[in-house]
Amino acid sequence: MTTEPTTLAPQTGTGFLLRKDQVLTVVDPQGGQVSDLFCFAADDHDERLSSGRTIDYANTIYLTTGHTLYSNRSRPMLTVVDDSCGRHDFLLTPCSQDTFDLLYPEFESAYHPSCLENLATGLEPFGVTADQIGTTLNIFMNVWPEPGGELHIDPPTSVAGDRFVVRAEMDLHVGLTACSAEKSNGGVCKPIEFSVSGSDRT
Template identity: 80%
Template structure:
């Protein structure tokens, strides 16, 4: 699904992912990945493995445990399942991201969205699988993603709520790799997570 705003070109040095797509790439230690929401109100799912050993991956649980919080921003470390820093957040102009929910999948739409039950729907899980298969990553190895710009909150009962992202056009989120990483990145496919319309995501890698 596209929007009129998605026809604009990415900034110089950036690559644009079309709505409901994804990619995979090598991010070397010391390099910075910058993710930009070019039109506003759009989520990007991020997941990573150690390039040397796919038995080491980005861990929501370890990161939440060591940070003692569920919202992460500039200066925070993202940890692996082996308790090693994988990446450091070095820029964040939005301030609200989710590290609780798994990437949307075909099963997500079948189970949670009756209007899509039984019909194919693009998903972040599928796009992560496609982006990371070049590195030999198997689907079952992909776990909970860092959902950049996603607006998830809990009420006093602990129930989760998903509101439209608070990101505005041009908001940025950047991480510096602390080890060589195989990264999967998406322009999220779930309409509900993106204010009802799926839009593009821009990204760039710099030294």
């Protein structure tokens, strides 16, 4: 089973079940657009994607083909099987209303779409709340550190058609966005495409 590509409009998101051994392909159709991903074990939401565990075991902040994404219980959740971009972020949390209020004065006190809201809305049918969502894998996001530790957010290096492909190592509830933060996307928010292939067992 392979689903037709689904397009996430700019500053939106979704949630879905990804079965073990199914493959999720995330595509940047126009280039320069981030996609936030977070997931939970489908049978127990206390087990969730862990930035800390994943970076510990990979010994790098730049995850790409061949790396495994681990849960907070140190179990494999996703394996990266193809990556045509090679630059993604697993340090920063999904943008939220508080992000815009605290970091971007031009948006202070004004509603702004956010990845946290879109992830929570997409995962709500599975019983997930915003407080359960942690540090996301920010696909195509270009974050790099100075030697002293200061972080920079530059426009994504992804070009039109770049893809990031992961295989599920357990049944997962997955949230995915077309990131809402203008700064992360070179000043303009754009769409994201995704598709799922593999067994659709019930």
